[in-house]
Amino acid sequence: MTSPIITVDRVTKNFTNPAGEQLPVLADVSLELREGEIVALLGKSGSGKSTLLRVIAGLVEPSAGTVHYRGAVVAEPNPGTAMVFQSFALLPWLTVRQNVELGLRADGVAAAARAERALRAIDMIGLDGFENAYPKELSGGMRQRVGFARALVVQPEVLLMDEPFSALDVLTADNLRGELIRLWDLPGFPTKSVLMVTHNIEEAVQLADRILVLDANPGRIKGEILVDIERPRDPRGRQVQQLVDKAYRLLTDAPSTPTVTGPTTEPLPRASVDGIAGMLELLAVHGGSADLAHLATELRFEVDDLLPLVDAAAMLNLASVHGGDIALTPEGHAFVDADIDKAKEIFARAACSSAPLVAAIDRALAGSPKQQLRDGFFLDVLRRGFTEDEARRQLRTAIDWGRYGELFDYDADERTLTRHTFGG
Structure with missing residues (x-):
């Protein structure tokens, strides 16, 4: 076993309500990300998946516990990570190349080197010919490709993805998932580990080597599913379907009964x-x-x-x-x-x-x-x-x-x- 790139050690995250009271979002979460693996975070709404991703990225400070990158405590934006967002998060007044260069500009990379690296990333993600296009000229799938290129151009060891395919239509999402696996298998691909938030069980089984299932209110790791199936994976295959069923079982297993029942300990599900x-x-x-x-x-x-x-x-x-x-x-x-x-x-x-x-x-x-x-x-x-x-x-x-x-x-x-x- 290689040493972990990222270690999350008993992380708790609370937010403060208007009355000044602490509301737990994450509780005592521990996990490791190692080289050569794609890990999916799967959980219901309210399980703190996106919050955990931001804690690992160093964008949100934990209330308790620590995150380590290569053994060093993360106390600011994590230098070993880059993030792909659900909402694309592109600046509409910048071209594709300028959007891709943003992270390099923040790192102080010289203009000529920025342009060269950005064009390589744009080529790798399949956007040749669109370097000078603006986001409004692109389809949703192409905008998300820009998001991937912007993350990958800084050559992160860990790629963090927050539901990157959920805003796309089914065919576009399937295509981009295939592109991600193609890049992952490329010799010399700089990213060594991927952590992906998803609410799509089939997507998690298709892409991940491990699936971490989170409980909700507050978020804590409820179980782990190992996906030991060679890629590409047949979504209709017996092994895949067995793992999908296992994920549903974990997600729907009743959490421990609250010691005090009431409106704030047993929230109503988001259902009409x-x-x-x-x-x-x-x-x-x-x-x-x-x-x-x-x-x-x-x-x-x-x-x-x-x-x-x-x-x-x-x-x-x-x-x-x-x-x-x-x-x-x-x-x-x-x-x-x-x-x-x-x-x-x-x-x-x-x-x-x-x-x-x-x-x-x-x-x-x-x-x-x-x-x-x-x-x-x-x-x-x-x-x-x-x-x-x-x-x-x-x-x-x-x-x-x-x-x-x-x-x-x-x-x-x-x-x-x-x-x-x-x-x-």
Whole structure:
């Protein structure tokens, strides 16, 4: 075994909420990146994947723990890394060559050497002839090629990629994944290790030598999957499908039960009632159960599309998840088979018994003299456990669920929630 290029040692990262309280995003994360390997970070939304990538890049300081590059503590932008972003992050007023030269300019490389190295990188990534084009003249795939060239021109030992293919169409993304592997196999390719954030399980299995699965709220490493399959990998092959199933099992294994349950310890999944109902109806069409990997393929869903719906259905006890499979519960069958009024009643009962935030809102409104409260009351509670954006998203989801169940209504103009009885 070679010595690690990057060592992450018990890294924790907290952010501060408006009340000055610490919100954990990453908790006690340790990992190593070694020469000759591509590693994928896979996890649900809220698992801190992108934050971890930025901590490794030296762009975000950990609250506890350390990151080492070749044995030296990273206390500033990591000199051994370069990053490719999901959003391309190109400067629109610069040409392709000028965008590629940015990192070299920051390193103080002379103009003639900058131009030579930039043109070599542009050639390597397949953008010959577009050196003087501006980003607005390029397709999404070509812009991301510029992003790769800009990262590779500084010859990083470790290439960090934050969902680099997720903003692209399917065919373009497949093409660029193939280009990445082609470059990886080139003799003399300067990058010795790749760490990639993704929410696409098939992508992780296609590209990575190891997959690290992160748990969420806060992010911590939940498990590791070794991908010992020669490239190129057949996405329909038995070995690939077995690893995809294994990843789904790891992602959907229930985390340890929180010691204190409540709105800030059991967040509502990012799932609408329509999305939950649609998935349950699809399960009914499949006879009441389905393999999650096959379901995702059928729907063309990725982790962040499917798993919030799965988590929501499981939270509400309308579906159960075990070993990478999902099945309707008796309540789920009753929900799918019911008419609209009965379905609302079933959903309301499930939300009040199993969704902590919905239940907390219902109890608070019931205890209010007018059975009415402003949304700020609930946002103040949620801000103790979430960022401002996430607190507002949690409340929006709770309002969506509560309205459907006819537990309470929301007046956006007055910013008030009002409780009413079922059918009222």
